[in-house]
């Protein structure tokens with residue numbers, strides 16, 4: 001193994017490449033890029049990465065650019081961001097509430113905003129398209145840290161159909177624009193209830209970049225059946241989470257690391273079709289920033 005990364009020559013190269021010795025530019029970006037480059041160089045040195053291997057990796061990234069949103073959870077980085085935010089919360093004394101977990105790449109902005117105040121409606125349906133899956137009902141309440149009902153929340157919910165495909169991203173083109181996607185406006189009591197067609201778990205697109213990577217790592221690319229949520233409410237911290245069905249074969253073996261303790265309800269099938277009761281607990285917002293969504297670029301229609 002060579003040992004040149006710490007040499008003056010390479011350290012100068014890093015400073016110059018990251019613009020450290022230039023007055024213009026973004027100082028934060030400079031120091032982050034410098035560390036990333038140095039880590040990459042150390043990895044090249046440690047594993048004696050050849051020129052051939054380096055360019056194979058670049059080609060993989062170029063070809064796989066459309067799947068970065070899937071590769072990120074697949075290699076655990078999206079989950080690590082959650083762990084990092086959790087640790088920062090713990091340091092700041094902000095523990096408690098429903099655990100956050102990965103958003104994933106398949107949210108679509110602009111889903112129909114529908115009435116979900118249960119004192120005004122009893123029919124909140126997410127599914128627009130025919131699907132021979134069984135009906136699923138999910139209900140519960142959104143409360144705050146002291147058990148108080150959270151009023152005027154908007155629940156964003158999205159899930160796959162029974163073939164494991166999401167509307168807007170369905171390669172078969174079979175689904176209408178917002179099938180299994182809604183924004184549900186809740187009432188003062190924070191109670192919610194919706195029905196839809198039972199989603200199925202899914203695998204990454206066959207032969208895509210994520211699939212190739214998972215196979216090369218000796219891993220699979222499967223997720224358990226799950227339902228995604230954003231919950232926003234005035235005065236509370238916006239929650240990004242999902243529930244994974246606790247009885248799915250992949251419930252504890254999720255390639256995207258989206259499964260977390262506390263987010264694994266087992267559907268109740270006593271009445272026939274699956275029913276899930278799940279209560280969400282939000283944290284209070286400490287600042288306006290807490291009430292907003294992350295600035296991640298999202299699909300929109």
Ligand SMILES: [Fe+2]
Pocket residue numbers: 104106226228
């Ligand atoms: Fe998903």
